[in-house]
Amino acid sequence: xxxxxxxxxxxxxxxxxxxxxxxxxxxxxxxxxxxxxxxxxxxxxxxxxxxxxxxxxxxxxxxxxxxxxxxxxxxxxxxxxxxxxxxxxxxxxxxxxxxxxxxxxxxxxxxxxxxxxxxxxxxxxxxxxxxxxxxxxxxxxxxxxxxxxxxxxxxxxxxxxxxxxxxxxxxxxxxxxxxxxxxxxxxxxxxxxxxxxxxxxxxxxxxxxxxxxxxxxxxxxxxxxxxxxxxxxxxxxxxxxxxxxxxxxxxxxxxxxxxxxxxxxxxxxxxxxxxxxxxxxxxxxxxxxxxxxxxxxxxxxxxxxxxxxxxxxxxxxxxxxxxxxxxxxxxxxxxxxxxxxxxxxxxxxxxxxxxxxxxxxxxxxxxxxxxxxxxxxxxxxxxxxxxxxxxxxxxxxxxxxxxxxxxxxxxxxxxxxxxxxxxxxxxxxxxxxxxxxx
Numbered sequence: 001x002x003x004x005x006x007x008x009x010x011x012x013x014x015x016x017x018x019x020x021x022x023x024x025x026x027x028x029x030x031x032x033x034x035x036x037x038x039x040x041x042x043x044x045x046x047x048x049x050x051x052x053x054x055x056x057x058x059x060x061x062x063x064x065x066x067x068x069x070x071x072x073x074x075x076x077x078x079x080x081x082x083x084x085x086x087x088x089x090x091x092x093x094x095x096x097x098x099x100x101x102x103x104x105x106x107x108x109x110x111x112x113x114x115x116x117x118x119x120x121x122x123x124x125x126x127x128x129x130x131x132x133x134x135x136x137x138x139x140x141x142x143x144x145x146x147x148x149x150x151x152x153x154x155x156x157x158x159x160x161x162x163x164x165x166x167x168x169x170x171x172x173x174x175x176x177x178x179x180x181x182x183x184x185x186x187x188x189x190x191x192x193x194x195x196x197x198x199x200x201x202x203x204x205x206x207x208x209x210x211x212x213x214x215x216x217x218x219x220x221x222x223x224x225x226x227x228x229x230x231x232x233x234x235x236x237x238x239x240x241x242x243x244x245x246x247x248x249x250x251x252x253x254x255x256x257x258x259x260x261x262x263x264x265x266x267x268x269x270x271x272x273x274x275x276x277x278x279x280x281x282x283x284x285x286x287x288x289x290x291x292x293x294x295x296x297x298x299x300x301x302x303x304x305x306x307x308x309x310x311x312x313x314x315x316x317x318x319x320x321x322x323x324x325x326x327x328x329x330x331x332x333x334x335x336x337x338x339x340x341x342x343x344x345x346x347x348x349x350x351x352x353x354x355x356x357x358x359x360x361x362x363x364x365x366x367x368x369x370x371x372x373x374x375x376x377x378x379x380x381x382x383x384x385x386x387x388x389x390x391x392x393x394x395x396x397x398x399x400x401x402x403x404x405x406x407x408x409x410x411x412x413x414x415x416x417x418x419x420x421x422x423x424x425x426x427x428x429x430x431x432x433x434x435x436x437x438x
Contacts, residue, residue, distance in 0.1 A: 017215065024148075043270060097184075133367050247381075327421040334411060397413075
């Protein structure tokens with residue numbers, strides 16, 4: 001019978017991009033869990049090894065020093081070698097360093113060894129989020145990218161919500177050393193699985209042409225590997241990125257959001273344990289509540305942004321609206337200084353973290369606006385400026401605690417970050433568009 005009477009149906013597109021998103025999510029969860037191991041271990045570890053608040057501030061910040069310094073080199077390596085290889089090897093390496101932190105007590109100068117290991121961890125983790133951004137551009141069209149970004153950005157909240165109670169249980173049942181052993185071993189296994197499955201879209205055996213066409217027609221760049229081979233590093237690229245008003249505003253906003261994140265990643269368990277007098281097991285449970293709220297906020301922020309885009313609103317309105325709303329609402333954390341009820345404190349922290357998650361679309365905005373030829377370097381610069389907060393926040397809070405013995409000014413500082421970030425998006429960022437470089 002003639003084929004004209006039976007037209008061939010178009011091939012249904014595969015959905016491998018969502019499996020890749022699952023791998024990105026799990027890898028990012030452990031990216032944050034490995035960072036948070038020290039915050040959970042800190043109250044007992046510092047007592048056993050004789051670390052005061054100032055020393056713990058330096059230990060917390062060691063990660064940030066290397067993380068910031070390695071952003072541009074990490075971005076350059078990412079542009080040259082691609083996300084699959086760089087991310088997989090980095091995940092295995094930083095997980096191995098996590099395991100080593102459980103052995104610092106064996107050394108004559110445990111603080112120096114801890115500082116060095118945290119520094120090395122920061123260096124190895126540097127390409128992770130630029131890799132996430134690069135993968136989201138390769139695998140997702142514009143109308144799905146905010147959702148994809150919100151998923152991997154929400155991993156930080158899941159890491160705290162699920163693993164903080166687990167780590168406090170390990171701490172109570174065994175000791176602080178085993179937190180590092182178990183979390184590090186799990187990360188190594190995930191890194192091996194990543195290298196086995198993850199590929200670029202056009203090299204992945206589970207992707208058909210229909211899915212590739214869908215990604216490309218929607219504004220994604222599935223053949224980014226070709227752009228990687230064709231591009232070369234030029235100092236003018238960095239000058240173009242750091243002198244652009246839109247990007248400067250985005251950098252400031254990300255610094256402010258990251259400041260809020262690093263309070264919860266470093267000093268929050270100590271705040272609950274010391275300032276609020278909670279037991280370590282209660283700390284594990286209570287610390288998970290704001291994290292769950294942050295996760296919900298992160299998912300809703302991404303979905304809301306994509307919804308606005310599908311409804312025909314401009315990219316600028318669809319991305320900036322949830323960012324500004326979330327950051328200004330996050331300043332409610334200041335109210336924690338004026339209430340005595342533990343329930344109200346947790347409620348305030350949960351609202352603040354929900355708001356921070358809702359507005360955490362910086363990486364999505366970066367994916368929408370960065371020059372496609374240098375996505376790794378653009379991501380490295382973005383993470384460089386944002387994660388200066390990973391140095392400043394732990395050190396400043398440690399200094400405040402040493403001088404005042406109170407968290408009040410620390411909470412005030414974190415709350416003001418939300419206000420400053422909102423102002424940056426209102427008065428500096430302006431319209432969002434993809435930056436073109438010669």
